Structure formats: structure tokens, C-alpha cells
Amino acid sequence: MAWRCTGTTNTELITNMAKNGIFQSTRVAEAMDKVDRAHYVRNKKDAYMDSPQTIGHGATISAPHMHAHATQYLLPYLAPGAKVLDVGSGSGYLCAIFHHLVSSESEGKLGKVVGIDHIPELVDWSIGNLKRDGLGKHLDDQNIEMIAGDGRKGYESAGPYNAIHVGAAAPTIPAALVEQLASPGRMFIPVGTESQVIMQIDKDVNGAVTEKELMDVMYVPLTDREKQF
Ligand code: SAH
Numbered sequence: 001m002a003w004r005c006t007g008t009t010n011t012e013l014i015t016n017m018a019k020n021g022i023f024q025s026t027r028v029a030e031a032m033d034k035v036d037r038a039h040y041v042r043n044k045k046d047a048y049m050d051s052p053q054t055i056g057h058g059a060t061i062s063a064p065h066m067h068a069h070a071t072q073y074l075l076p077y078l079a080p081g082a083k084v085l086d087v088g089s090g091s092g093y094l095c096a097i098f099h100h101l102v103s104s105e106s107e108g109k110l111g112k113v114v115g116i117d118h119i120p121e122l123v124d125w126s127i128g129n130l131k132r133d134g135l136g137k138h139l140d141d142q143n144i145e146m147i148a149g150d151g152r153k154g155y156e157s158a159g160p161y162n163a164i165h166v167g168a169a170a171p172t173i174p175a176a177l178v179e180q181l182a183s184p185g186r187m188f189i190p191v192g193t194e195s196q197v198i199m200q201i202d203k204d205v206n207g208a209v210t211e212k213e214l215m216d217v218m219y220v221p222l223t224d225r226e227k228q229f
Helices: 010-019 026-034 064-077 093-102 120-132 136-140 175-179
Strands: 053-056 059-061 083-087 112-117 144-148 161-166 181-192 196-203 209-217
Touching (some): 010 064, 026 064, 064 093, 064 161, 093 161, 120 136, 120 144, 136 144, 175 181
Parallel strands (some): 083 112
Antiparallel strands (some): 181 196
């Protein structure tokens, strides 16, 4: 149960998530422990609640247990050195988690995380959040890149991506995102309008694409900028 995971510090939140069996991988728990959620919310008092919170502009930072699930499904494709695209990057929280998974300074392998959101104010805020969380150097070095734009088109110039996360529900799966998946690669995307499911889209080494439904969810829509609010 999600609410049981709420803590008073970031480490307590992660510890409670572990106690409640949210993590199948210590890699995910360790990455989430490195990212203080307080840097990515509007109200610091809500930072360690295991619930979604509004971040303005019609957007929401997802509940930490949902971020853990998303990361876990993508984990086989988040090896050090991998490239990741986060569509609807909002607060930048998940970009920070992905960064810690794909960039390993001890192994000398730096991956790349691209976050894209169509609200420029959120992109600017997320860059500030990442800097406050100590990731300014990785923004400068473009190991993390935060882009303002329509995520339904992806971001071809930095692709193909081993993993694509979509943080807003698409009425249909955007073809550009499937094209920008590496072979092999995996996408985690909520699909639907009134009722939504997470779809896992896999592209194999030969480029063959398969789809699998994972779970029912409720996300904000992946939409036109003027329709959000
Ligand atoms: N995963 C983020 C935000 C989730 S809310 C977090 O946890 O902080 C969904 C985000 O998708 C919002 O920030 C919204 O602005 C963005 N979004 C919606 N439609 C979009 C589109 N067409 N292109 C890019 N971003 C979009």
C-alpha cells in the first residue's frame, strides 16, 4: 500500500518503500536514495509523501512508488553508458534517477539522459531543481539535457534511446518514439484517455516491436501545450 511508504526524510521514504516490497532491485533503491525529492516538489512538507503532487501548469510529480515501478520496468535497459529519453519530464526528478543509473563515474561510463517537456517554465524549473540536487556539472557536460518541446516527436538528434519513459498518457503510441527506440530498447508509456494502461514496448535486436500491457493507471494527458491546464 502506497501510503505506508511515506517518511519524514528521503532515506526514510526509500526505506519504507523497501519494507513494503516496492523494490525488486537494490540498484533502483540506491539511485532513488541519491535523489532528494525535496528538490523536485513545490511544497517541501510534501516531499516525502508517497503520493502525486501538483507542480503547477497542469502537471503533477508522480508518487515515488510509481517512479520506482517505471524505473524497474526499464532497468534492463539502464546499464551504465545507456541513453534515456524522459518525455514529460516535469520536475526533472526521474531524469536525476535515470542519470544515477546510466552514469557510473567509478566505471568511467557516462550515459545520457534527455528530458523533454512542452512547458518551458517547467523545463527552467527542472534545470534549477537538478542544479540544487548537485547535478549542475552533468547538465554542463550534457550528460543530462533538458529540452522544451513536443515530446510526442521525441528528440531524434540524441537518439536512438535504450530506454524511453513517458510521464503523461498518450491517446495512441507516438510513432516517432517507437522509431527512436534503439534495437534493443524498451519504452514505458501510459496509453488511453478515460481509462489508461501502462504499455511496455520492446524493440528487439532485429528491430521487431512487441507490446505488453502492464497495469491500469491514471496520468495527466500527453497533449497540446494550449490544451493543458
Ligand atoms: N514525470 C514528471 C511529470 C509528470 S506530469 C514528474 O514526475 O515530475 C506530465 C508532464 O508531461 C507534464 O510536465 C506536462 O507538461 C508534460 N507533457 C504533456 N504533454 C506533453 C507533450 N506533448 N510534450 C512534452 N511534454 C508534455
